[in-house]
Amino acid sequence: MWREKKLFPNADFYHASAYHFMGIPTKLFTPIFVCSRLTGWCAHIFEQRANNRIIRPSADYVGPEKRAWVPIEQR
Amino acid sequence: MAETIKSTGLRGQSAGNTEICTVGKSGSGLTYRGYDIQELAEKARFEEVAYLLLKGELPTRQELDDYISCLQRSRGLPEALKKVLEQIPSDAHPMDVLRTGTSMLGNLETEQRLEEQQAHADRLLAVMPSMLNYWYRYSHFGERIETETDDTSVGGHFLHLLHGKPASELHARVMNVSLILYAEHEFNASTFTARVCASTLSDLHSCVTGAIGSLRGPLHGGANEAAMEMISRWSSPDEAERQILGMLERKDKIMGFGHAIYRESDPRSAIIQAWARQLAEDVGDTHLYAVSERVDA
Numbered sequence: 001m002w003r004e005k006k007l008f009p010n011a012d013f014y015h016a017s018a019y020h021f022m023g024i025p026t027k028l029f030t031p032i033f034v035c036s037r038l039t040g041w042c043a044h045i046f047e048q049r050a051n052n053r054i055i056r057p058s059a060d061y062v063g064p065e066k067r068a069w070v071p072i073e074q075r
Numbered sequence: 076m077a078e079t080i081k082s083t084g085l086r087g088q089s090a091g092n093t094e095i096c097t098v099g100k101s102g103s104g105l106t107y108r109g110y111d112i113q114e115l116a117e118k119a120r121f122e123e124v125a126y127l128l129l130k131g132e133l134p135t136r137q138e139l140d141d142y143i144s145c146l147q148r149s150r151g152l153p154e155a156l157k158k159v160l161e162q163i164p165s166d167a168h169p170m171d172v173l174r175t176g177t178s179m180l181g182n183l184e185t186e187q188r189l190e191e192q193q194a195h196a197d198r199l200l201a202v203m204p205s206m207l208n209y210w211y212r213y214s215h216f217g218e219r220i221e222t223e224t225d226d227t228s229v230g231g232h233f234l235h236l237l238h239g240k241p242a243s244e245l246h247a248r249v250m251n252v253s254l255i256l257y258a259e260h261e262f263n264a265s266t267f268t269a270r271v272c273a274s275t276l277s278d279l280h281s282c283v284t285g286a287i288g289s290l291r292g293p294l295h296g297g298a299n300e301a302a303m304e305m306i307s308r309w310s311s312p313d314e315a316e317r318q319i320l321g322m323l324e325r326k327d328k329i330m331g332f333g334h335a336i337y338r339e340s341d342p343r344s345a346i347i348q349a350w351a352r353q354l355a356e357d358v359g360d361t362h363l364y365a366v367s368e369r370v371d372a
Contacts, residue, residue, distance in 0.1 A: 001332050001371055004323055009371050011256055011343035013331030014351040016303035017367050018253065021354035022246045023238060026303045028211065030296040031169045033257050034287055035203045035233060036121070040259030041269040041286045042196035043095050043128040048273040049189065055090075055274040 086335065090262055091270075095128065098261045099336045105343065107259050108132075116346045121229055121254040122146065128259055129196055142197075143227050149201035150223045150232065152209055153183050157219070160206060165214035169207060170291040174284055176206035181280025195279045204229065208236035230254050245357060249350045256343040261336075265289040265296075301330035305370075311362060312369035319370055329370075 001007045019029055097106045105112040108127055115124055126134045126142050134142060152160075159179045163172050177199065186195050205222035212218045226232040226241065230250025234242035242250070260266070269286040290296040309315040322329055334341050355364035 001319070001329065003372060004320070005332075007329075007332040008334075008337075008340045009332055009344045009348070010298070010334045010337070010341040011347065012298035013302050013371065014344060014348040014367060015253065015299040016306060016331065017360075017363050018249060018347055018351040018354055019299065020303060020307075020363065021351070021358050021360060022234065022242075022249065024234075025211075026300050027169050028207065028237070029299045029303065030290065031173055031207050032233065032253070033296050033299075034170070034173050034290060035200075035207070035229065036254040036257035037259070037265065037286075037290065038196075038200055038203060038283065039125040039128045040095070041266055041283055042192075042199070042279070043259065044093070044266050044270050045273040045279060045282045046129070046192060046196075047093060047095060048270045049192070049276075052274055052276070055271045 090267065093261065096259045096261045099338065103337055103339045103342050105260075112256065112342050113346065116252050116255050116343075119255060121251050121258070124255050124258055125200060125229075129193065145197055146201040146229065147223075147225065147227070149198050150205050152202065152205050152222055153180075155183055156180060156206070157209060160210040161213055161219075163210055163214065167214075168291070169211070170287060170296070172210045173203065173207060174287045174291070176210070177203075177280055177287060178284045180206075181278060181284065186278040186280065192279055199279075199283060200229065204233040204236060208233070211237070212239075245354070249354060252350055253347060256347060263295065264292075298330045305330060306363060306366050309366050312365045315366040315369045 001009070015029070019032070020026070024032070095108060097104065100106070107115060107124060108131065110127070110133075119127075120139070122143050123134060123139055126139065156176060156179050160172065160176060163175065180199070180202065184195070184198065186192065202222075209220055209222055212220045220236060220239070222236060224232050224235050224241075226235050226247075228247055228251055230253070231242045231247040234246055234250060262270075265286040268289040269282040272282040272285045293301065306315070309318060319329065351364060351367065354360075
């Protein structure tokens with residue numbers, strides 16, 4: 001991957017074989033991530049609560065312009 | 076119709092301040108509360124890192140001993156939660172099991188006041204491996220396991236419940252490193268989900284349940300499972316190289332490579348790679364690690 005694309009492995013790539021060698025079924029890999037990342041999630045929840053304002057961004061509207069209501073029989 | 080604007084996924088935009096973590100600050104670095112990931116992975120216990128993240132500073136020896144005891148005492152599952160886990164079929168997605176289990180725990184042990192948040196986080200940390208493995212062993216083998224073990228580490232506890240016997244020193248050590256590497260990563264999708272939920276002043280279990288839902292998606296969690304599925308198809312490094320070149324030609328997505336933020340390298344990769352190599356030697360692996368290295372090269 002490096003030779004062809006200059007792409008580097010991320011945290012997940014060698015985790016696959018490491019977990020496999022420890023006899024962990026593949027479908028339990030992501031749940032282990034939960035057991036770990038739970039600590040980061042909770043730290044961020046505490047930080048958010050300590051200095052909170054509701055997160056409410058806005059969006060750029062790209063939908064149709066204002067248009068007239070069409071009665072159901074005419075659709 | 077308005078012109079189509081390509082979604083940026085908010086890449087590169089700051090969505091708030093944090094004191095917890097830096098990702099890719101100098102191109103490839105990762106720090107938790109100022110401590111470098113390499114040093115943490117080499118010297119710390121996961122429980123120490125959990126304490127650092129949750130309480131802000133590294134624990135003293137006494138604080139760490141107390142914290143480990145606290146986690147050990149909190150591994151039991153309420154009967155009502157066991158009943159719920161037993162209802163979930165064996166072909167369920169294990170992330171759905173954790174999502175349901177966390178949500179159920181929120182009904183049984185509801186966070187009532189802000190002052191309880193640390194205790195609920197510690198409880199979730201201790202009980203998550205119990206929930207997963209209780210469901211796994213029951214649904215796959217019909218066994219109702221005892222989830223309270225005397226293992227001192229979260230990783231050792233996890234492997235003990237999964238395999239029904241205490242983990243080797245090497246395996247407990249690798250789990251420790253793995254849990255440290257995955258513990259925190261700034262405003263990624265699941266963490267941001269948790270923060271958005273927290274910003275409504277919702278309870279901790281709701282925030283975590285939402286985060287699990289975000290991590291379930293294949294673009295976030297699940298890359299290591301996809302990488303496993305890929306490398307296990309190939310029986311030799313040469314075959315792996317041929318297949319990878321074909322995949323690149325077809326512009327197939329290759330899981331486990333590249334990153335949304337890191338530009339040069341992911342500092343976690345070399346650390347777990349060294350342990351994967353050691354595990355390969357330990358189990359007498361003849362091709363899987365070699366295939367992995369060839370794909371990487």
